[in-house]
Amino acid sequence: MNKKNNSYWKSNLKILAFLMTIWFLASFGFGIIWSDALDEIQIGGFKLGFWFAQQGSIFVFVIIIFAYVYLLNRLDKKHFSNNSEND
Amino acid sequence: METQTLTYLFVGATFALYIGIAFWSRAKSTNDFYVAGKGVNPVANGMATAADWMSASSFISMAGLIAFLGKDGSVYLMGWTGGYVVLALLLAPYLRKFGQYTVPDFIGTRYYSSTARLVAVICLIFVSFTYIAGQMRGVGIVFSRFLEVDIDIGVMIGMIIVFFYAVMGGMKGITYTQVAQYCVMIFAYLVPAIFISILITGNPVPQLGFGDTLVGSSTYLLDKLDQVTVDLGFGAYTENTKTNIDLFCITAALMFGTGGLPHVIVRFFTVPKVSDARKSAGYALIFIALLYTTAPAVSAFARINFIDSIQNVEYSVAPDWFKNWEDIGLIAWQDKNNDQSIQYSSGNALEGVRPDYSEQRGKNGERILNNKPNQNNDNEVYIDRDIIVLANPEIAKLPGWVFALVAAGGLAAALSTAAGLLLVISSSISHDLLKKTFMPKINEKQELLYARIASTVAIIIAGLFGIYPPGFVAQVVAFAFGLAASTIFPALLMGIFSKRLNKEGAISGMISGLFFTSSYIIYFKFLNPSFNSPDNWFLGISPEGIGFLGMIINFAVAFSVSSFTNRPPSEVNEMIDNIRRP
Numbered sequence: 001m002n003k004k005n006n007s008y009w010k011s012n013l014k015i016l017a018f019l020m021t022i023w024f025l026a027s028f029g030f031g032i033i034w035s036d037a038l039d040e041i042q043i044g045g046f047k048l049g050f051w052f053a054q055q056g057s058i059f060v061f062v063i064i065i066f067a068y069v070y071l072l073n074r075l076d077k078k079h080f081s082n083n084s085e086n087d
Numbered sequence: 088m089e090t091q092t093l094t095y096l097f098v099g100a101t102f103a104l105y106i107g108i109a110f111w112s113r114a115k116s117t118n119d120f121y122v123a124g125k126g127v128n129p130v131a132n133g134m135a136t137a138a139d140w141m142s143a144s145s146f147i148s149m150a151g152l153i154a155f156l157g158k159d160g161s162v163y164l165m166g167w168t169g170g171y172v173v174l175a176l177l178l179a180p181y182l183r184k185f186g187q188y189t190v191p192d193f194i195g196t197r198y199y200s201s202t203a204r205l206v207a208v209i210c211l212i213f214v215s216f217t218y219i220a221g222q223m224r225g226v227g228i229v230f231s232r233f234l235e236v237d238i239d240i241g242v243m244i245g246m247i248i249v250f251f252y253a254v255m256g257g258m259k260g261i262t263y264t265q266v267a268q269y270c271v272m273i274f275a276y277l278v279p280a281i282f283i284s285i286l287i288t289g290n291p292v293p294q295l296g297f298g299d300t301l302v303g304s305s306t307y308l309l310d311k312l313d314q315v316t317v318d319l320g321f322g323a324y325t326e327n328t329k330t331n332i333d334l335f336c337i338t339a340a341l342m343f344g345t346g347g348l349p350h351v352i353v354r355f356f357t358v359p360k361v362s363d364a365r366k367s368a369g370y371a372l373i374f375i376a377l378l379y380t381t382a383p384a385v386s387a388f389a390r391i392n393f394i395d396s397i398q399n400v401e402y403s404v405a406p407d408w409f410k411n412w413e414d415i416g417l418i419a420w421q422d423k424n425n426d427q428s429i430q431y432s433s434g435n436a437l438e439g440v441r442p443d444y445s446e447q448r449g450k451n452g453e454r455i456l457n458n459k460p461n462q463n464n465d466n467e468v469y470i471d472r473d474i475i476v477l478a479n480p481e482i483a484k485l486p487g488w489v490f491a492l493v494a495a496g497g498l499a500a501a502l503s504t505a506a507g508l509l510l511v512i513s514s515s516i517s518h519d520l521l522k523k524t525f526m527p528k529i530n531e532k533q534e535l536l537y538a539r540i541a542s543t544v545a546i547i548i549a550g551l552f553g554i555y556p557p558g559f560v561a562q563v564v565a566f567a568f569g570l571a572a573s574t575i576f577p578a579l580l581m582g583i584f585s586k587r588l589n590k591e592g593a594i595s596g597m598i599s600g601l602f603f604t605s606s607y608i609i610y611f612k613f614l615n616p617s618f619n620s621p622d623n624w625f626l627g628i629s630p631e632g633i634g635f636l637g638m639i640i641n642f643a644v645a646f647s648v649s650s651f652t653n654r655p656p657s658e659v660n661e662m663i664d665n666i667r668r669p
Binding site: 009016027028031032033035036039043045046051054057058059061062064065066068069072073076 | 153158160161164165168169171172173175176177180294297298299300307308309310325326327331334335338339342362365366368369372373376379380383664667668669
């Protein structure tokens with residue numbers, strides 16, 4: 001049981017690290033640190049860095065949360081498929 | 088029908104709806120009162136979370152702030168939504184699994200100490216009241232402008248409404264009213280945004296209209312805005328004026344502050360299962376993103392409309408909204424060059440920044456100010472940023488029912504957040520202070536009674552904040568975020584992800600975060616405001632961003648104190664193992 005929990009927790013941490021990296025890139029990265037450089041690229045009326053700072057990052061955030069729901073549900077199933085949730 | 092009548096009608100109808108829902112779903116047990124019986128559907132909970140979380144400052148102030156800050160204003164957009172990701176991924180599912188009623192409950196149990204619980208209660212009450220003060224000011228602005236009643240009476244009406252559904256309904260009542268409030272709020276935000284987007288760019292989707300060309304020209308809206316703002320002596324709208332380190336810290340403080348906001352965390356305690364807590368966070372962010380991706384478009388439209396409709400216009404023929412907001416004291420005009428026309432450009436128009444009105448009227452009919460004009464620039468207009476969203480439909484000359492709708496939306500935003508906060512305050516007093524600390528013998532019925540008394544007292548205090556407002560809505564709220572980031576958030580995060588952190592570490596961490604952040608903010612904002620400029624800031628970090636540094640100090644203190652004190656007991660180890668399992 002303990003071994004199973006450990007491997008569940010480790011996979012969970014990996015998923016979190018992956019998703020939080022994207023979170024960091026979309027906001028602090030593209031929206032602030034490299035924002036001025038990205039502003040050189042213009043798509044329609046938007047400079048790309050400005051777009052990431054004001055809208056793009058938010059769209060990415062929504063995708064991150066749904067990716068998390070999907071990945072974690074799959075992980076739960078793999079590790080705890082036999083146990084019914086006792087909550 | 089007249090706009091005034093319509094506004095009474097819309098606001099009255101929505102209030103009746105909220106009270107009706109509260110009556111239908113009133114709480115019968117402490118379980119209902121604190122966590123709505125843990126039986127809320129994830130989609131409904133997502134909407135309620137969105138309403139709870141989008142406060143008066145999201146609805147009323149944010150777009151106005153961004154309209155005047157341009158790209159610098161992105162910190163609010165990224166900070167508040169990004170913080171939501173932090174909350175959903177790093178905290179919500181684990182706290183739901185823990186399965187108790189309040190945030191101090193978690194901290195008290197995880198750090199096996201009633202002192203830790205008490206420190207958490209203090210931080211939490213401090214954060215909640217700072218935040219609630221901002222909501223009440225929002226209620227006051229809406230009432231005084233749209234219903235033309237005194238701000239004080241407006242705040243009192245708001246208090247009575249919240250009293251009804253927070254005190255009677257508890258979490259259950261609040262949750263279902265918040266679902267209704269979300270619908271009112273989002274409709275009220277999107278309708279004017281869509282109208283204005285069509286008027287300015289011909290594109291019915293504000294998110295896209297924002298990047299589109301102006302009607303009847305091939306110039307992009309944002310390029311035009313850059314050009315106009317530069318001509319008036321501001322920085323270009325799509326470029327930052329703040330330094331990257333400051334932007335980074337402000338965004339981080341807002342993000343981690345969101346993670347530590349107790350009234351949002353507690354929402355995840357209301358769903359039936361851990362997997363529902365995750366799903367509900369996802370729905371909530373969709374509902375939030377709908378408003379948050381519209382906001383920057385509203386800001387850009389408002390800025391351009393605002394300048395177009397007053398620049399070089401003679402005061403005697405100035406639009407009505409300009410004079411109406413002047414009457415309330417949120418706009419002022421001083422004819423520096425005596426040409427009877429309004430000139431707007433960068434810089435503070437008045438010495439002392441805020442207008443100090445005299446009783447007299449000038450020769451154009453404007454309100455005469457006691458302030459001396461600031462002769463360092465040609466700007467003649469003072470405008471409070473909080474009015475932009477509310478004035479936007481008038482500036483764009485939309486029909487009267489749209490203002491009525493916006494008034495109802497602004498109130499929904501303020502009241503839903505205020506109710507969530509009141510619940511947190513009352514449950515931390517009745518549950519954490521009385522039941523778990525000072526009066527462990529009280530039964531459930533008595534605890535419920537104390538919870539209701541505590542929310543009544545909290546409503547009265549919140550109302551006083553509204554009548555004697557401590558400052559700008561957004562500024563006050565920034566304070567709350569800084570404190571949440573530097574106190575509650577680290578204790579929660581480390582409580583889940585570190586088994587080594589013990590009570591000595593957590594308590595000293597929270598206290599040092601609280602002390603550092605609040606003294607920095609109080610020094611620059613209250614004791615020595617004239618000193619509040621980038622040259623004097625520590626590492627160039629503004630008071631708005633200092634919560635991030637406070638958070639790092641909290642982490643550092645907590646880990647070093649833990650490393651030379653005892654490991655947490657084995658029960659705590661088991662508890663952590665348990666919350667890590669879904």
